[in-house]
Amino acid sequence: MSVHDTITDFLDFMRCEGVEPIDTGRFCQEITSGEVIRFDCVGEKRGRKNGWAKLYLDDRPAGAFGNWKLGINRRWSSGSTNELSADERRALRAEWEQKKAERDDLRRQAQMEAANDAAGMWSVASPADPKHPYLARKKIGAHDLRQQGETLLVPMYDDEGRLWNLQRIKPDGEKRFLFGGRVDGLFTIIGDFEDAAEAVIGEGWATMASVYKASHFPCIVAFNTSNLVKVARIWAQRRPDLEFIIFADDDEATAQKNLAERGVYKNPGIEAAEAAAVEIGARVAYPPRRAA
Numbered sequence: 001m002s003v004h005d006t007i008t009d010f011l012d013f014m015r016c017e018g019v020e021p022i023d024t025g026r027f028c029q030e031i032t033s034g035e036v037i038r039f040d041c042v043g044e045k046r047g048r049k050n051g052w053a054k055l056y057l058d059d060r061p062a063g064a065f066g067n068w069k070l071g072i073n074r075r076w077s078s079g080s081t082n083e084l085s086a087d088e089r090r091a092l093r094a095e096w097e098q099k100k101a102e103r104d105d106l107r108r109q110a111q112m113e114a115a116n117d118a119a120g121m122w123s124v125a126s127p128a129d130p131k132h133p134y135l136a137r138k139k140i141g142a143h144d145l146r147q148q149g150e151t152l153l154v155p156m157y158d159d160e161g162r163l164w165n166l167q168r169i170k171p172d173g174e175k176r177f178l179f180g181g182r183v184d185g186l187f188t189i190i191g192d193f194e195d196a197a198e199a200v201i202g203e204g205w206a207t208m209a210s211v212y213k214a215s216h217f218p219c220i221v222a223f224n225t226s227n228l229v230k231v232a233r234i235w236a237q238r239r240p241d242l243e244f245i246i247f248a249d250d251d252e253a254t255a256q257k258n259l260a261e262r263g264v265y266k267n268p269g270i271e272a273a274e275a276a277a278v279e280i281g282a283r284v285a286y287p288p289r290r291a292a
Contacts, residue, residue: 003095006061006078007031010053013076019051019067031055031063032099041067068261110180111164117178118156118166122146125153133171140209143190154205156186156223159234167205167223183223187231191218199239200285201232201276202247203269211247211285225249225272229279236280244282248273 007028014020020042021027030037031053038049048069055063061078125146128135132152135142146153154167156177165181177183188205190212201220202208208219222231228246236244249269259265270286277284 003032003057003099004028006057007055009078010055010061010063010065010076014053014065014074017065017072017074018070019053019065019072019074021051022046027053029103032057032103044069107180111182114178114181115162115164118163118181121148121166122153122155122163124148128152134169134173134206137173138206138210140206140213143209144188154221155188156181156183157188158186159238169205177223183227185227185230185234186223187227187234188221189218190221191216193218193239193242196242198243198245199235200245200247201228201235201282202273203228203249207247207249217245219247225251225268228272229276232276232280232282236282244280245285246273246277246282247285248287250287 010031011021011024011027022040022042027037027039030039032055034054034056036052036054039051039053040046040049041051044050050067050069051065052068053063053065055061062076064073064075066073125148128142128145128147130142132142132147132150134152144155146155148168150171152169154169155163156165156167157163164186165178165183168176168178190205190208193199196218199218199220200208200211200215201222202211203222203224205221205223208221211217212219220231220235222228232244232246235242249272251267251269254266254268273284276282
C-alpha cells in the first residue's frame with residue numbers, strides 16, 4: 001500500500017465519521033508530517049479550524065482525528081497492515097521519507113526566498129515614524145523599527161544576527177509575517193545589553209516595548225507562543241550570565257473560549273511562559289488582570 005493509498009483510506013474513514021477537510025489537497029500535503037494538523041471542515045466557516053488529525057505512516061499506518069466543535073474524537077488503523085510484506089513495508093517507509101524530504105526542501109526554499117525579500121524591503125525602508133498610529137495608540141516608541149508606506153517593519157533575526165523575516169504591522173494592528181518565511185528560533189531585541197544583569201523574554205513586539213518602557217531591561221521578542229520556549233533556550237545558552245524573566249501573555253479570552261467549546265480551560269500564553277521559565281530556570285512575570 002502506497003502513502004497515497006493510506007492517506008486516501010484515512011480520509012474515507014474520516015468522512016464516514018463526519019470529519020471532512022475543505023481543502024483535501026492541502027490536508028494530504030500536511031498530514032505526512034507526523035504532527036497534529038488543524039484544518040477547516042466541510043459545513044463550517046473557513047478560518048475556524050475545528051478539525052484536527054495526526055497520521056503515522058510507518059510499518060503500521062495508524063492515526064487519530066476529530067472535530068473540536070462537534071466533540072468527535074476517533075482513532076484509525078490500516079486494515080491491510082498485516083498483509084504487507086517486508087519489501088512493501090520498506091517501500092512504504094521509503095516513500096514516506098522521500099515525501100518528507102521533498103516537503104522539507106520546499107520549506108527551506110520558501111524560507112530563503114522570504115529572507116531575500118526581507119533583506120530587500122529592510123534595506124530601502126525608512127526609520128519608523130514615532131507618530132505612526134499603531135505606536136501612538138500603544139504609547140510606545142519606534143525603537144529600531146522601519147517603515148514602508150503605512151506599514152511598520154519588525155526585523156526577525158537568528159542567533160547569528162541574520163535577518164530571515166519581517167513582521168509587518170498595519171496602522172490598525174494587523175500583523176503578518178512574510179509568506180513562507182521562517183519564524184522558529186527568530187527574535188528581535190529592544191534596548192541594549194550594556195551592563196545588563198537581567199533580560200525579559202516575551203511574545204509580542206508592542207508588549208515587550210511596553211515592558212522595556214517600564215523596566216529599562218533589555219527585552220527579547222519571540223513573536224508567538226510556539227516560539228517562546230525556543231527563543232528562551234537560545235538565549236539561556238548564549239548568555240548564561242544573565243538572569244531571565246519570562247513575561248506571560250494572558251490569553252484569558254482564548255481560555256474562556258476553550259472552556260465554552262471544549263470544556264477545557266487552556267490559557268496558551270500563560271502555559272507557554274511557564275514552560276519556558278521551567279526550561280531555562282527563569283522567573284515569570286504576569287500582566288495584571290483587567291477587572292471584569
